[in-house]
Amino acid sequence: MAFVFALILVALALFATEALPVDVTAIGVMVALMLVEPTTESLVQAGVLAEPIYILHQPGDGVSPLTQGLSGFASTATITVLAMFILSDGVQRTGIVQILGSKLASLTGDDETRQLGATVGLVGPISGFINNTAAVAILLPMVTDIAHSGKISPSKLLLPLSYASMFGGMLTLIGTSTNILASQLSADLLGQPFSMFEFTQLGIVVTLVGTIYLLTIGRWLVPGRIPAREDLTDEFEMGEYLTEVVVREDSPIVGQTVREALAETDFDVDVIQLIRGKRTFLEPLDPKTIQAGDVFALRTDRDTLVDLLDAEGLDLLPEVDVDDAELERASEQQNLVEIVVSPGSSLVGETLTSANFRQRYDATVLALRRGRELFRQRMDRVGLKVGDTLLVQATADSIDRLNVNNDFIVAQEVERPDYRRSKIPVAVGIVAAVVAVAALTPIHIVVSALAGAVAMILTGCLRPPELYDAVQWDVIFLLAGVIPLGIALQETGGADLLAEAFVLAAPGLPAIVVLGLMYVVTALLTNVISNNASVVLMIPVAVEAARQLEANAFAFVLAVTFAASTAFMTPVGYQTNLLVYGPGGYRFTDYVKVGAPLQAVFAVVTTLGIAFFWGLAPA
Helix, strand or coil: CHHHHHHHHHHHHHHHHCCCCHHHHHHHHHHHHHHHHHHHHHHHHCCCCCCCCCCCCCCCCCCCHHHHHCHHHHCHHHHHHHHHHHHHHHHHCCCHHHHHHHHHHHHHCCCHHHHHHHHHHHHHHHHCCCCHHHHHHHHHHHHHHHHHHCCCCCHHHHHHHHHHHHHHHHHCHHHCHHHHHHHHHHHHHHCCCCCCCCCHHHHHHHHHHHHHHHHCHHHHHCCCCCCCCCCHHHHCCCCCCEEEEEECCCCCCCCCEHHHHHHHCCCCCEEEEEEECCEEECCCCCCCECCCCCEEEEECCHHHHHHHHHHHCEEECCCCCCCHHHHCCCCCCCCEEEEEECCCCCCCCCCCCCCCHHHHHCEEEEEEEECCEEECCCHHHCCCCCCCEEEEEECHHHHHHHHCCCCEEECCCCCCCCCCHHHHHHHHHHHHHHHHHHHHCCCCHHHHHHHHHHHHHHCCCCCCCHHHHHCCHHHHHHHHHHHHHHHHHHHCCHHHHHHHHHHHCCCCCCHHHHHHHHHHHHHHHHCCCCHHHHHHHHHHHHHHHHHHHCCCHHHHHHHHHHHHCCCCCCCCCCHHHHHHHCCCCCCHHHHHHHHHHHHHHHHHHHHHHHHHHCCCCCC
């Protein structure tokens, strides 16, 4: 038991600090659990230990620790979540969400109340039927454009977008991966999985309460960090970092290619565009041979510029204002956009240099924003994280490629000709069929979801190679890694011990108060670690606590499930919060200021709702 608790503490620290990606931490936990028994058996044979340590099963029970350790990969929850990612992607590629968003946007005008109501009213119901992280990723560009067109800060809408997706995900079983995992844990511990609409009635209540909060108190508390867009270069405060220089006749870089000139310099500088006569060139600039008289738009700071002018034989062009118009004069189309690093992106943990960003995407990064922090120097040394917002200049073709790349979300609406709009009825019908079959027949959700995923391929809503891009593999590996941790917590008696401590900490309190405390503890834990990890750790404790109180254990499971899916108080508590962190320019404290009152309201509403709908008396 001591080993399990030590492993949990290490895992919690790694989850909270993200010293390693959460999926890597989860797999590390799984490997550690499987190594304990064979390692201690070897130590017993060597005379170092008196007896081996068993943490994934009990000695003599005939259960294989290897099977238990790998059970996360065979879990119905893991497979169901994988299938739901595919179903969500199939719907997304039809463009139906964008169509709904555009129609709604046309009705909002520049009225902030209508914009906020439309944002919350659209993402909430959608999140009940497709993955809520995907819903936010799809709607983020539309919401940003709505705000800017109405001269309203996008910060006023993006945090409500994230929050509404979370409580909207509680409308059905398939709204979040957390619900699906909690359902399996409930089935394992109580023999009572969730039905498709098990908690829809309470989901509707919390959605209505959350919507009212966001339209009233929340609207007042959410800050307007990012100004309504006038100029992206102003938004990223690039005035001191953009300039234009001309190459002198005696410059040592004349005759070199741009790649050679950049490779040989130690200066922190990026070439953004090349102006030669009446022509303006964007990426790819590397193969261009530098000529005397060439004008370069550069990203660098003033101190570096002074040294650069002398060393490279350049002259500063006076009275040139390098703004959006100047940077976009290469064509009549938009060349300057914000892109957001998406969940599961292959760039997470990479730097711009290690990812070979410039050559790989034919695009130049001018600045990087992480919350309120702006990077405009030495960006090539910054490790990228989910939610980082990059100010990028590229050709229209390169922007189109970025827009269809799952590593990024382009934070402005870009017309995508690859939407399969003729497949809208088919994709929606498939999702409806999956929901109906799981809700109305004895067929398990994992079977109906997998059948739906196959149907997406057979009907052409998705192409076979797109299956792998549709899945957020970090979530899948996270689930596979943390499920054995829950097993170890139960097998070693750790869950019983934590439950006893929980009950002893609240002596003599009514069951409904303990239920509320269970919600609060889970919510606090979820705000610093993965929501799926919170469910795995807290549901066994909740079940044991309910048994000791002689209360309805299923009610306690529901409290943990709702709390784990509503992490409002930190940007790291939920992926949707991370997604809007950079585009909204938020501070960490903004989540506490807006999310803490909402979390407190939900603690009361959810506790009372569970007591009303399911009762607290033991079943």
